[in-house]
Amino acid sequence: MPTFEEYVGSSHDRFDEVLIDFLKIPSVSAASEHAGDMEAAAAWLQTFFEEIGFTVEIVRGEGHPIVIARSPKKDDRPTVLVYGHYDVQPPEPLELWTSPPFDPQVRDGAVYARGACDNKGQILTHMLSVRSMLETEGDLPVNVIFVVEGEEEIGSHLLEKYLDEHAGELACDYVVVSDSAQFGPGQPAITCGLRGIAYFELRLRGAKRDLHSGTFGGGVTNPANVLVEMLASMRNPDGSVAVPGFYDDVIPLLDEERKQFASLPFDEQAYFAELDVNGATGEEGYTILERRWARPSYDVNGLDSGYQGEGAKTVIPNTAVAKFSFRLVP
Amino acid sequence: MPTFEEYVGSSHDRFDEVLIDFLKIPSVSAASEHAGDMEAAAAWLQTFFEEIGFTVEIVRGEGHPIVIARSPKKDDRPTVLVYGHYDVQPPEPLELWTSPPFDPQVRDGAVYARGACDNKGQILTHMLSVRSMLETEGDLPVNVIFVVEGEEEIGSHLLEKYLDEHAGELACDYVVVSDSAQFGPGQPAITCGLRGIAYFELRLRGAKRDLHSGTFGGGVTNPANVLVEMLASMRNPDGSVAVPGFYDDVIPLLDEERKQFASLPFDEQAYFAELDVNGATGEEGYTILERRWARPSYDVNGLDSGYQGEGAKTVIPNTAVAKFSFRLVP
Numbered sequence: 205m206p207t208f209e210e211y212v213g214s215s216h217d218r219f220d221e222v223l224i225d226f227l228k229i230p231s232v233s234a235a236s237e238h239a240g241d242m243e244a245a246a247a248w249l250q251t252f253f254e255e256i257g258f259t260v261e262i263v264r265g266e267g268h269p270i271v272i273a274r275s276p277k278k279d280d281r282p283t284v285l286v287y288g289h290y291d292v293q294p295p296e297p298l299e300l301w302t303s304p305p306f307d308p309q310v311r312d313g314a315v316y317a318r319g320a321c322d323n324k325g326q327i328l329t330h331m332l333s334v335r336s337m338l339e340t341e342g343d344l345p346v347n348v349i350f351v352v353e354g355e356e357e358i359g360s361h362l363l364e365k366y367l368d369e370h371a372g373e374l375a376c377d378y379v380v381v382s383d384s385a386q387f388g389p390g391q392p393a394i395t396c397g398l399r400g401i402a403y404f405e406l407r408l409r410g411a412k413r414d415l416h417s418g419t420f421g422g423g424v425t426n427p428a429n430v431l432v433e434m435l436a437s438m439r440n441p442d443g444s445v446a447v448p449g450f451y452d453d454v455i456p457l458l459d460e461e462r463k464q465f466a467s468l469p470f471d472e473q474a475y476f477a478e479l480d481v482n483g484a485t486g487e488e489g490y491t492i493l494e495r496r497w498a499r500p501s502y503d504v505n506g507l508d509s510g511y512q513g514e515g516a517k518t519v520i521p522n523t524a525v526a527k528f529s530f531r532l533v534p
Numbered sequence: 535m536p537t538f539e540e541y542v543g544s545s546h547d548r549f550d551e552v553l554i555d556f557l558k559i560p561s562v563s564a565a566s567e568h569a570g571d572m573e574a575a576a577a578w579l580q581t582f583f584e585e586i587g588f589t590v591e592i593v594r595g596e597g598h599p600i601v602i603a604r605s606p607k608k609d610d611r612p613t614v615l616v617y618g619h620y621d622v623q624p625p626e627p628l629e630l631w632t633s634p635p636f637d638p639q640v641r642d643g644a645v646y647a648r649g650a651c652d653n654k655g656q657i658l659t660h661m662l663s664v665r666s667m668l669e670t671e672g673d674l675p676v677n678v679i680f681v682v683e684g685e686e687e688i689g690s691h692l693l694e695k696y697l698d699e700h701a702g703e704l705a706c707d708y709v710v711v712s713d714s715a716q717f718g719p720g721q722p723a724i725t726c727g728l729r730g731i732a733y734f735e736l737r738l739r740g741a742k743r744d745l746h747s748g749t750f751g752g753g754v755t756n757p758a759n760v761l762v763e764m765l766a767s768m769r770n771p772d773g774s775v776a777v778p779g780f781y782d783d784v785i786p787l788l789d790e791e792r793k794q795f796a797s798l799p800f801d802e803q804a805y806f807a808e809l810d811v812n813g814a815t816g817e818e819g820y821t822i823l824e825r826r827w828a829r830p831s832y833d834v835n836g837l838d839s840g841y842q843g844e845g846a847k848t849v850i851p852n853t854a855v856a857k858f859s860f861r862l863v864p
Contacts, residue, residue: 385749399748403846412810413630418729419715421861422831423822425815429769429834436766439759480742485755492753501752504759505849510836511857513624515564515688516733518859519835527841529848531751 208340212333219332220315224308226290226324227317233268233291233358242268242354245290249273249352256335258350267362268354272374275334275348282377283347288327289356289383292319326382327352349376356383387468399500400532406431408524414510415520424520428509431524435504438528443487445502445530455534457498465493501531538670542663549662550645554638556620556654557647563598563621563688572598572684575620579603579682586665588680597692598684602704605664605678613677615706618657618713619686622649656712657682679706686713717798729830730862736761738854744840745850757854758839765834765856773817775832775860785864787828795823831861 206214231245232238246269250260253273263270268291277283295305295318303309308317315325330350337344351374353363367374387393408427415424440446470493476483486495495501505528510521536544561575562568576599580590583603593600598621607613625635625648633639638647645655660680667674681704683693697704714725738757745754770776800823806813816825825831835858840851 399751401748401848403848405846410811415809417831417833417835417859418731418861420826421729421833421859422816422825422829423814424809425811425813426833428837429765429832430815431837432762432765432834433769435759435762439763479740479745479754481740481755483755484753485760486752495752496750499752501747502759503747503751503756503850504762504840504854505747505847505851506840506842507758507761507837507854508842510834511624511626512836512838512855513565513626515624516735516857516859517564517624517687517835518731518733519623520833521835524834524837525842527846529747529846531747 206340208337211340212336215332215336219328220310222332223315223320223325223328224317226328227308227315227319228306230295230306231291231319231354232294233355234294239268242291246271246354249290252331252335253350256338258348263362263366265362265365270354270363270366271350271352273350273352275344277347281345281347283349283375284378284380285349285351285374285376286327286330286380286382288330288350288352288381289323289354290327290352291354291357292322292324293357323356323383326384330380330382346378347376349374391469397534399497401529402532403505403527403529406434406526406528408434410520410522410524412522414522417518417520420520426520427524428521431507431509431526435526435528439502442489443485445500450500450530454500457494461498462491462494465491465497468493498533500533502528503531504528536670538667541670542666545662545666549658550640552662553645553650553655553658554647556658557638557645557649558636560625560636561621561649561684562624563685564624569598572621576601576684579620582661582665583680586668588678593692593696595692595695600684600693600696601680601682603680603682605674607677611675611677612707613679613705614708614710615679615681615704616657616660616710616712618660618680618682618711619653619684620657620682621684621687622652622654623687653686653713656714660710660712676708677706679704721799727864729827731859732862733835733857733859736764736856736858740850740852740854742852744852747848747850750850754850756850758851761837761839761854761856765858768858769832773815775830777860780830780860784830787824791828792821792824795821795827798823828863830863832858833861834858 226245226248229245229248230238230241233242246262249271250262253260253271258273258275261272261274263272271290295301298305303316305318308315308320310316319325327350334344334348351363353360355362381395384395385393408431410425410427411420438446445451472492475492484492486492487499487501490499504526507526509524511517511519556575556578559575559578560568560571563572576592579601580592580603583590583601588603588605591602591604593602601620625631628635633646635648638645638650640646649655657680664674664678681693683690685692711725714728715723717723738761740755740757768776775781802822805822814822816822817829817831820829834856837856839854841847841849
C-alpha cells in the first residue's frame, strides 16, 4: 500500500482524467439552455461523493441544485466545510478560444477548458485529496462537509436562501473556500478579504431618432457627448474617484499592511510585461498592489452608442449607454 | 402626345416604381461587403442613362465608380451639370427600422428606405425630369451632364482626384446640386453653403486581454475611462470646442446674416417637440439656427467598448473605440 504522498505523487495523469471528465460538462449557469447540463454536473458530483462513502444531499429550489456531501460523522473530530461551485461563466466570445471551451486540452502541462481554474479544478483538488487519503489511509482526521453550489456565477440565490434556513446543518469548525487565487505561479495565497462592487447602467436618450450631424450638430443635445462628460467627471486628475463622500467610510491602510504588501515579491515590470502594457495609471500615492487589494476603484465596463461599424457615419446618436462600477473596500 | 406637365402629373406611381427599384440596391459605400452592390448601382444608372440616349462614362480608380452621363452635345445651348450620389449611409441599427432599409415601403404617400432622401430620391427627380421631357418634347433646352458618384458618404476621394485631373471635361454654365434640404415641409430653400466635416476614429488599447475589475481595477489603465476623459476634454462648459486654435480661422457671423436668420419662421418649441426633447444644449451666445448653419460643432458619433449585453459583466475592456467629428465652417 503506497503512502498518501506516494499515491498522490504518482496519480497526476489519473487526476487529470477526472478533471477533464468534469470539465466536459458545459455547466453554464447563466444560460437556460444548459439547465440539463447543470443537473448532469450535480449528478457527476453525487456519484463521486457516493463512491467515496459520503452521504449526499441535493438541495433543490428555485435555481440550480446545491450538492452537499458529508463524510461519516465522528464526534471526536473537528469539522471542516469545503466550499466550491460547479457552474462556469458563459464561454463567449468563442472565436477567442484556442481549443473549444468544453473539449479540455492539455498544453504545456496545463488543462485548458472553461471552468478549469474557476472553480472545477480547485474544488476537485480538495475532493481528490480526500479520496486519496481514504484510499491510502482508510480514514480522515476530520469530519468533512462539501458544499458545491451551481449559482456562484449568477448570485448564489439558492445558497443564500438555504443558509438562511439551514445554517445549523452546516455547523463546522473551519471553512475552506477553494474559489480564490494564487499570488503567482508557485506562490499560494490566503485570501483574507475581497473587494465588493456597486455596478450601474446609465442610459441617456436625446432626440427620438438619430440625427445627421451636419444638419443638427451643435443645435441639439448629443447624449454621447453628455455621457462621456458624466463618466469623465467621476474621476479626478490624480486618479481618485470624484463622487462626493465616496471616501468617507474607507478605512485607511495601516502602515503595517503597507509594509507587508511592499515586502511581497511583486515585480511591477513583469506584471506590465505580462499584460503587454508600458505602465499603468491609477490613484496617486498607492502602489499597484495597494490599488488592487485595498483601495476602491472606478471602471467603465461598457460603452455603447451610435455607429460602431467600419468607416464613418456622421450620426448624432439618440441613445448612449454606459455600464460602470466601483470596487468597494471596508 | 401629352404635354410635359400632363405626363409628369400622371406618372407619379411609375416614378415611384423606378425609385423603389433604385432603392433596393444596398449601395453602402462604407462597408466593403457591399462592393458588389456599388457596382450594381452604377450599372443601374448606366442603363437608365443609355436608355434615354445619353453617353455614359464610368470613371474608375481607387474607390467606388463615378457615373458621368452626357446628353448629345449641341453647341448653341448652355450646359447644366447635375451632381448627385448613389451611395447611402450604413443602415444600422437595423432594429430601429419600421420596415427593412432596402425593402422600400410606401406609407402615407412617402417612400421609406435607406437613401430615399439622401440622395437617390433627389437625383432621380432630375433624371426623371430629363427623361419625361425627352419622351414628351423629344429634346432638351440645355446640354446636361450628370455626375453621380459613389463616395459622397465617405469623403468623395475618387471624385476629388478626378476633378483635379479632368475638371475641363465637366465645363458647364450651371451646376445643380440635388443633395440638399428644404427649410421645412412646403418651404424650399436655396443652399448657399454647407458645413464641412473632419471625422476621426480613436482606438485605445489597454492590456492584451479583457481583465476582471475585482482583481485588476485601479491597478491598470482602463482604456474606456481614458477614452471618455479624452472625449470630454474637447468641449468647454459653455459648449464651445476646447481644441486649441479651433476657432482661429472661423469667420464671425455678420450682423446682417444674424438678422436674416432671426427673421425666418423658425419655431424653437415646435422644433424641440418634433425631436421629442425638452430643450437643447449648445454653444452659448448663438441661436439654434446659427449653431446649425454657421458655427462649428463637435459630436461624438459612436462609442464601442466592453460589455454591452444584458445585465452586468465586471470587465475592464482591453479596447475602447470612439468615432467623433467636427463640423467646420469658413
